Amino acid sequence: MNTDSERPTRAARGDFDFFESITLRYADNDANGHVNNAHYYSFFDTAVEGYLRDRQLRQVLAGDISTPVVASSCRYFEEIAYPATIDVAVRVERIGRTSITYLVAIFVADESLARAQGTFTTVSTDRQTGRPVAVPEAFRAAHR
Secondary structure (H helix, E strand, O other), X not given: OOOHHHOOOXXXXXXXXXXXXXXXXXXXXXXXXXXXXXXXXXXXXXXXXXXXXXXXXXXXXXXXXXXXXXXXXXXXXXXXXXXXXXEEEEEEEEEOOOEEEEEEEEEEOOOOEOOEEEEEEEEOEEOOOOOEOOOOHHHHHOOO
């Protein structure tokens, strides 16, 4: 049973300083007239990659390291539909020994509260063995 105290707080635009702008396509809508839920995960993936490139951290998480997604989640607060341009916000929520969890939130136009938000967790692995390795120190240092 879900109670009001268990509902997540909607992320606010002011909680983020990185946004990836994405123009929705007609094909993003489903038969219900709103963006199909599966597309949200694609938006998350695109925005996290944009964040890494913007912060010049993609090269830190490359080479001998791979960063597969091991978990993701999404909560939907309000529908989003084509036509629209969305701003997908990203921030690092947690850095573990081998994992990185990003908080991702989707805003429409200049709205201050997220219409959807979730998490996107990657694990640093050795590209050859697939075994977990420590998150590089350069990544950690960039988030202190």
